[in-house]
Structure formats: structure tokens, C-alpha cells
Amino acid sequence: MSDPNPIEVRKVAEADFPTEYGHFRIYGFAGRRGDYTEDSVAVAMGDLQAPEPLLVRIHSQCLTGDVFHSLRCDCRAQLELALETIGAEGRGMVIYEAKEGRGIGLLNKLRAYELQDAGADTVEANEQLGFEADLRGYEMPGAILHSFGIKAVRLMTNNPEKIAAMENVGIQVTERVPCNAVRSRHSARYLKTKKKRFGHLLEL
Ligand SMILES: Nc1nc2c(ncn2[C@@H]2O[C@H](COP(=O)(O)OP(=O)(O)OP(=O)(O)O)[C@@H](O)[C@H]2O)c(=O)[nH]1
Numbered sequence: 046m047s048d049p050n051p052i053e054v055r056k057v058a059e060a061d062f063p064t065e066y067g068h069f070r071i072y073g074f075a076g077r078r079g080d081y082t083e084d085s086v087a088v089a090m091g092d093l094q095a096p097e098p099l100l101v102r103i104h105s106q107c108l109t110g111d112v113f114h115s116l117r118c119d120c121r122a123q124l125e126l127a128l129e130t131i132g133a134e135g136r137g138m139v140i141y142e143a144k145e146g147r148g149i150g151l152l153n154k155l156r157a158y159e160l161q162d163a164g165a166d167t168v169e170a171n172e173q174l175g176f177e178a179d180l181r182g183y184e185m186p187g188a189i190l191h192s193f194g195i196k197a198v199r200l201m202t203n204n205p206e207k208i209a210a211m212e213n214v215g216i217q218v219t220e221r222v223p224c225n226a227v228r229s230r231h232s233a234r235y236l237k238t239k240k241k242r243f244g245h246l247l248e249l
């Protein structure tokens with residue numbers, strides 16, 4: 046069923062983007078639905094219009110992991126794996142969505158860490174703060190893919206909800222590409238909770 050109130054996205058910038066992982070283009074997107082606004086970035090390489098399904102990673106912002114290389118989670122390692130895989134294949138896209146802490150925001154995520162240090166798991170910590178376990182809906186990544194005319198993807202994820210969300214917005218997922226990054230002992234409990242409470246497709 047199509048969304049009666051879809052988010053509208055507008056490409057506001059596109060530029061050359063050489064990285065350690067290969068030579069990409071970077072795109073800035075502004076999203077709007079009524080008063081709600083959301084900004085996202087996409088980095089991509091290769092022919093996006095080719096008929097073969099595009100390798101896509103939807104990465105949710107994680108300042109602690111992405112910038113500080115925190116070992117509490119596997120976000121940074123997953124981002125690197127995605128960029129490396131796309132660089133090696135020569136075609137694909139990472140959509141970096143501004144959904145810090147699964148949508149609760151940076152400071153609330155740090156409050157959740159505090160509760161986790163006192164014994165709560167990631168889900169319980171969110172609930173103790175008055176939030177659902179996961180506030181992400183992936184409308185913006187879906188709208189970005191549509192704006193490129195992309196209809197079919199090979200989605201790099203372990204999260205079945207992301208696959209369902211893409212199918213819901215009319216993007217066909219022809220294949221799930223596992224996103225199993227190198228793990229540290231610090232993230233063992235976090236990953237166990239992802240598998241147990243969110244049904245992530247992880248071999249632990
Ligand atoms: N609320 C909360 N968010 C967290 C915590 N640790 C990481 N995150 C956020 O979780 C998001 C990443 O989601 P994950 O559940 O790790 O993985 P995923 O994107 O759902 O699934 P994959 O595609 O398989 O990686 C990022 O926005 C992180 O900031 C935490 O302890 N609490």
C-alpha cells in the first residue's frame with residue numbers, strides 16, 4: 046500500500062568524493078513532510094542506472110562508533126565493510142541517515158548507555174527513557190532510492206526490518222548481503238540483544 050503522506054526529498058548538492066575506499070560521488074538530500082525535516086547523505090559509485098540491482102547499505106548515524114571508533118557497537122566496522130565492498134565491486138551506494146541512536150538522538154543514546162552500564166540491555170534502556178526500542182522507518186532512504194530511479198537493490202544488512210521497509214516503499218530487495226563486521230568483546234552483549242530482541246540475522 047502506498048504511503049498517503051510520503052516524505053518529499055530534494056537533492057541540494059552533488060560533488061566529487063574521493064575516499065580511502067575508492068572514488069565516490071557524494072549527494073546531499075533534504076527531506077520534508079509537513080513540519081518535519083530530515084537531512085541525509087548518499088555516497089555512490091558506478092552506473093546507478095544499470096539494470097542490475099544496486100548494492101545498497103543504509104547506515105544509521107552513530108557518532109560514537111563512526112567518529113570515535115567506539116567498540117560498544119559494530120557501526121563503524123559495518124560502515125567500513127560496506128564502503129570496502131562497494132569499492133571492490135565498483136558499484137553501489139551508502140545512504141547515511143540522520144537517525145542517531147535508532148532515532149532517539151545522541152544525548153538520549155548516551156543516557157541509554159548510562160542505563161546499560163547499570164544493567165539494562167539496549168531495548169530496556171530505551172523503554173526506561175520512554176522511547177520505543179527503534180524509531181526508524183527508513184522513509185527517507187526509500188525516497189532517496191526512488192529519486193535515483195532505483196527499483197531493485199541488494200541490501201547489505203542483518204536487520205529484517207530494513208528489508209521489509211524497502212519492500213513497503215516499493216523497492217525490491219533481490220538479495221540480502223550479510224553485513225558481518227569484525228567484532229570486539231565490548232559489543233558482544235549489544236549484538237546478542239540485536240539477535241534476541243530485534244531478530245537480527247546474526248551468527249553469534
Ligand atoms: N538507542 C540506542 N541506539 C543505539 C545503541 N547502540 C547503537 N545505537 C544506534 O543503532 C543504530 C544502528 O542500528 P543497529 O541496530 O546497530 O543496526 P541496524 O542498522 O538496525 O542493522 P544492520 O543493517 O544489520 O546494521 C545507530 O543509529 C546507532 O546510533 C544503543 O545502545 N541504544
Ligand SMILES: [Zn+2]
Nearest residue numbers: 107110118120
Ligand atoms: Zn554504533
